[in-house]
Amino acid sequence: MPIPFPFSAIVAQEEMKRSLLMAAIDPSIGGVLVFGDRGTGKSTAIRGLAALLPKMRAVDCTYNCDPEAGDDYLCQECRARKAKNGSLKSRQVPVPVVDLPLGATEDRVIGALDLERALTKGEKAFEPGLLARAHRGFLYIDEVNLLEDHLVDSLLDVAASGQNLVEREGLSVRHPARFVLVGSGNPEEGELRPQLQDRFGLSVEVKTPTDLTTRMKVVRLRDEFERDPEAFVEKWKTKDAKVSRQIQKAKKLLPEVEVPDRTLEETAKLCIKLGTDGLRGELTVIRSARALAALQGDKTVTVDHVKTIAVSALRHRLRRDPLDESGSTSRVERAIKELFGE
């Protein structure tokens, strides 16, 4: 496997890096969509993040079940074992970051009959797919807007329910599948289906940096990395470890972070002003503001936190107005300015 470019060596793109970190701190935010220019380090950032996620405790089963989870989120095997023994043995495992490559077939995504066993032994066994592998981790789809429709359908269903239900080839399997969806793409290649877009908690627009110093730095670092990836990774190890510790600390702090009523109220005002559909927008704003507070080591979520993340949490939830040239980003920014002043 090629060596990933270190996360901490990615120049600029602060919004993207921050959003990915927040999704790692609180998976319930609902994933990150990274849309934008070519060559801005979209895939690089996601692969880099995978390398520094802190480990998690998991049961030694196909699905990396959470030993603390309720019965609903355990696989059949673990449920049976828990009923028998009362508890589950667990170990430390890396957080899975699973690629859903274009050209994947449905049998590999949702799981299917285990071909090998069927062919060699004539047995009917279930072979888990990518959704199973991504449980409790990340599912990364590059060029998410080019994903075939029938795969998107399966994905939406599973992402909504946290369960993958397979009924095919005479198999009937249900297993937990909760993952952070991370997608990237370039809007020039086509739009994203609205239902899928809505599934993402945060959306980030990345643009190529236009100032000389940043651009030079990118070229420089990239060149250095290509020449000797191992040495480069070694050089950035300390900085990567620091980010890793930051995630760990924030995850620990997260349950203690409080959201005062005033922050809730201001968030509601903002969402009402922007006319976002449903409560999902509000919930995402609050959750990501809390994750941001945790990331910064704050125990109280303030309006400032909300202001920082509101654009990422709301810009893809605005109803599209094709006649408004200004775009959703500036609409959110305008609303923030009008509500909270500058």
Next chain:
Amino acid sequence: MSTPGPNPAVADGGTPAPLQAGPGHSPWDDAVLAAVLMTIDPVGTGGVALRALPGPVRDQWLSIMRDLQPEGTPMRRIPLHVADGRLLGGLDLAATLNAGRPVAEKGLLVEADGGVIELSMAERIAPGTAARLNMAFDSGEVILERDGLTMRTPSRFAVVALDEGVGEDEGLSNALLDRLAFHLELNYVRYDQAIACDYTVEDVLAARPRLPGVMITDAQVETLCNIALALGIPSLRASIFASRVACAHAALEERTEVTDEDLAVAGRLVLAPRATRLPPMEPPPDAEPPPPEPEEPKQDEEQSNQEPQEPQELQDKILEATKAAIPAGLLAQLQMGKLRRSRARATGKAGAVRNAPSRGRPAGVLRGEPRAGQRLNVIETLRAAAPWQRIRREERARAGKPSSRLEIRQDDFRITRFKHKSESTTIFVVDASGSSALHRLAEAKGAVELLLADCYVRRDQVALVAFRGQGAEVLLPPTRSLVRAKRSLAGLPGGGGTPLASGIDLGMMLADGVQRRGGTPVLIVMTDGRANVARDGTGGRTRANEEALAAARMVRSLEIPALVIDTSPRPQPQGRELAKEMGAVYLPLPHADANALNQAVRATAG
């Protein structure tokens, strides 16, 4: 050539004189140089976008490029509509059945690891195929999740994308173009200029080990970045490629440090073809007066003034060299203030594979053999074979050929049937002529945008044809990108005559293409119906009108669902008549608010 010797480049007809900008570099010599540099650093440069029609010149370049590859370099050619299984890999059915266990088949991308992929007719490549290629590019490996197989296989290769596009609208997708360091155009190279190459495999083999040791300084990187900015090249890949190419050239020239000459080569080969604007003119520096470029735009002056002055002189030199390599056609376009439109997806009849019968939602299984475009459903085939295993084995044993393998017979073959919702493509044919433009163009644009928003929600494609003056043109080939659609609408100019027949003709051609690919076209003609320019571009109301009505009848005979939106201030009999001949729904704009328009389009689309 492994020992220091005469510079091979000097022996060449077009001597690359260092930093002497201009006519010294023939496009052919640069094209050959690009082939050499690509071969020295295939992964670092990504490859070559070769815009050329097939012919002796292109063949000559390709044979030079192939001859430069060291022995054992895998060369693969990928056809336009390669199947996923072949491109990425998948289950090797014959071997699987033979061995009685799953056997994987290598895909083309994996086979090409360490070598070169030639992409045929790359301007028409399906977006999905391009995306798969780009993913392998970016990650240096092929990630396979298919047919019960999971594999990650390293795959690093250079691509030679053969772009046979004609005209501005046809060409490689931006995403692919961005990943290839060299963009060559050979259409203007005469056959007698396409001479043999003085570089040999030995030069390449000698340069490769030198490459990792080549040093490029911060100031040099800065120079390349600055030039990229000055030429309006947004993508950072360009600057990265430029520095890789400078290093590769230094290695070729047996240097361990990048020199000005290497930078000039990088500027010429990598940056110049990507320029979207001319560099802003500096107040003449006291160092060296650059060759005069009288028609340069001056708007971006302040941006470049804040740059550090130190490497300025070097940068000016390289910039001049680079500027000289910008093709004349591009200069003309830039001076007209016309932005290079984003290279579009392929138009035309064979362009897309979206609607192939092998895509979409699986809808049941049929008995039958896999033929072109249809996939064998392995699981169902096995299942069909399963009950017979015992009987067949006993049969075989009786025949004296006992075997424990699975016995699959032709009868067992099953193929998956796919249901594919026929995708609709809404083709707007917009009258941008003087008569229409003055009154209604703005409103028409608004209406189109509202409809676009709705098309977007339904995930349909939209295309846009505009007609004015002498003829019609496709402003937007079928696309799903609202961003692009809006951009081309914003750039829609108005004025001139009304070549209505040409507009309908072109819209009809697009619609016909969509129909042939299995999609459903909807033609929306927005006009006041007052044609005054005939198909051949000459004026004359009567003939223009007759031709328009004839074109309309063609639409009806092809059974293309259509809608005529009358954009004249008051509904005119011409519009109504046009709609009648076309078998179209007629909708006068004064009565049409956005909702009515939407409903009409929906009703027409069915």
